[in-house]
Amino acid sequence: MKNVKYLECINCGAQYKPEKGRYTCDKCGPALGILDVIYDYDYIKSKVSKESFANNKDYSMWRYEPFMAVEENGPKGKLRVGWSPLYKADVLAKEIGLDTLYVKDDGINPTSSLKDRASAIAVAKALEEKAEVICCSSTGNAASSIAGNAASVGIKTVIFVPGRAPQGKVAQLKIFGANVMSVQGSYEETFKLSAEAIDKFGWYNRNAAINPYCVEGKKTVSIETCEQMNWEVPDWIVFSVGDGCTIAGAYKGYLDLYNAGFIDKLPRVAGIQAEGCAPLAHAWAEKRAWKPEEENTIADSIAVGVPRNAVKAIRAVEASNGVWETVTDDEILDAMRFMGKHAGVFGEPAGAAGMAGLRKLVASGVIKKNETVVCAVTGNGLKDVVNAIKAAGEPIKVEPTSEGLEKALTQIGY
Numbered sequence: 001m002k003n004v005k006y007l008e009c010i011n012c013g014a015q016y017k018p019e020k021g022r023y024t025c026d027k028c029g030p031a032l033g034i035l036d037v038i039y040d041y042d043y044i045k046s047k048v049s050k051e052s053f054a055n056n057k058d059y060s061m062w063r064y065e066p067f068m069a070v071e072e073n074g075p076k077g078k079l080r081v082g083w084s085p086l087y088k089a090d091v092l093a094k095e096i097g098l099d100t101l102y103v104k105d106d107g108i109n110p111t112s113s114l115k116d117r118a119s120a121i122a123v124a125k126a127l128e129e130k131a132e133v134i135c136c137s138s139t140g141n142a143a144s145s146i147a148g149n150a151a152s153v154g155i156k157t158v159i160f161v162p163g164r165a166p167q168g169k170v171a172q173l174k175i176f177g178a179n180v181m182s183v184q185g186s187y188e189e190t191f192k193l194s195a196e197a198i199d200k201f202g203w204y205n206r207n208a209a210i211n212p213y214c215v216e217g218k219k220t221v222s223i224e225t226c227e228q229m230n231w232e233v234p235d236w237i238v239f240s241v242g243d244g245c246t247i248a249g250a251y252k253g254y255l256d257l258y259n260a261g262f263i264d265k266l267p268r269v270a271g272i273q274a275e276g277c278a279p280l281a282h283a284w285a286e287k288r289a290w291k292p293e294e295e296n297t298i299a300d301s302i303a304v305g306v307p308r309n310a311v312k313a314i315r316a317v318e319a320s321n322g323v324w325e326t327v328t329d330d331e332i333l334d335a336m337r338f339m340g341k342h343a344g345v346f347g348e349p350a351g352a353a354g355m356a357g358l359r360k361l362v363a364s365g366v367i368k369k370n371e372t373v374v375c376a377v378t379g380n381g382l383k384d385v386v387n388a389i390k391a392a393g394e395p396i397k398v399e400p401t402s403e404g405l406e407k408a409l410t411q412i413g414y
């Protein structure tokens with residue numbers, strides 16, 4: 001990996017070689033000693049330019065390979081991950097009160113969430129290391145994502161999910177042939193059990209916070225958005241936050257582009273958490289250190305009481321002069337309808353939480369009308385049918401007669 005200088009502990013600054021089996025800092029341990037990939041930007045600049053991207057026909061996240069910590073032209077999974085649509089959502093913008101709003105629909109990925117970007121990296125690393133099994137614990141989407149991406153190259157998966165994971169996501173896992181451990185406990189307990197099993201069997205570890213490479217995959221959402229905006233940098237990017245890896249990655253994408261000379265400013269970052277589980281947003285609002293919280297929200301993908309990547313997430317918001325916001329479950333359900341109706345984009349609760357937060361930030365004047373915003377939809381609405389139905393409500397029942405039809409049509413104003 002000529003583009004990578006070393007891995008650096010975000011807690012103590014210790015440097016490590018990016019060797020097989022290296023996940024966290026020895027001195028700080030796996031909870032605190034999360035590693036960051038430090039790149040050689042001169043090398044990256046020698047490999048890519050705005051012109052080379054314009055001529056690149058690989059419409060997947062791998063067009064940004066020089067920005068990722070994988071072997072050059074090394075083995076990859078087979079699914080097409082990334083290059084998701086970026087919509088200029090004019091109707092939605094007007095409804096919210098913004099001049100310019102882009103919606104990045106990452107629910108369009110092969111297993112229908114942004115997690116595919118991290119899983120694609122995990123599979124590439126597992127192939128490099130000739131690992132036979134990949135293990136992960138997840139609130140659901142990382143699980144179905146790694147299961148699908150690993151299945152595409154015949155790698156086995158053992159997946160730990162909390163018992164509350166939505167049926168659709170668990171079904172997805174089973175379809176992809178994963179060995180699924182449904183842990184009858186919290187996400188925190190689920191995470192701990194997976195760590196124990198990984199220790200015991202030496203499986204490839206795709207727990208995104210601990211694995212320093214997964215965030216590098218997630219950052220492609222931003223590099224891609226920037227290219228799709230013709231290298232314009234928005235004033236704000238808005239992401240929902242659970243473990244914190246996604247928002248950390250989204251910020252790092254812009255930081256990498258900045259360091260490699262593609263852009264000359266950075267966006268401000270808005271992190272959105274569910275009110276019923278917002279350890280980071282609450283800590284920011286109350287100007288104190290974060291502490292664990294209960295996991296009381298329908299947005300299962302961000303129901304993370306003990307965020308595994310708190311430091312990187314907090315750093316992204318702080319460094320960008322950003323903000324945190326919380327949204328209630330009702331606001332999330334409303335945002336699902338609102339975004340569906342005014343943009344034709346269908347997010348699962350965690351996928352629409354960013355939009356719910358954006359509405360509040362615009363209403364409260366934190367985000368100004370003339371500021372350009374990119375709001376990410378991180379997962380597709382069909383992943384969680386129970387909550388989708390909750391948000392959608394029932395259709396009008398029509399008697400199969402002309403009178404019935406007339407009666408029904410008056411109800412919708414015809």
Ligand SMILES: *Cc1c(COP(=O)(O)O)cnc(C)c1O
Binds near residue numbers: 113114240348
């Ligand atoms: C995982 C996930 C998030 C949050 O990502 P973190 O890295 O846990 O902060 C948001 N939305 C969806 C749909 C997800 O699957």
Ligand SMILES: [Zn+2]
Binds near residue numbers: 010011012013026029
């Ligand atoms: Zn350290």
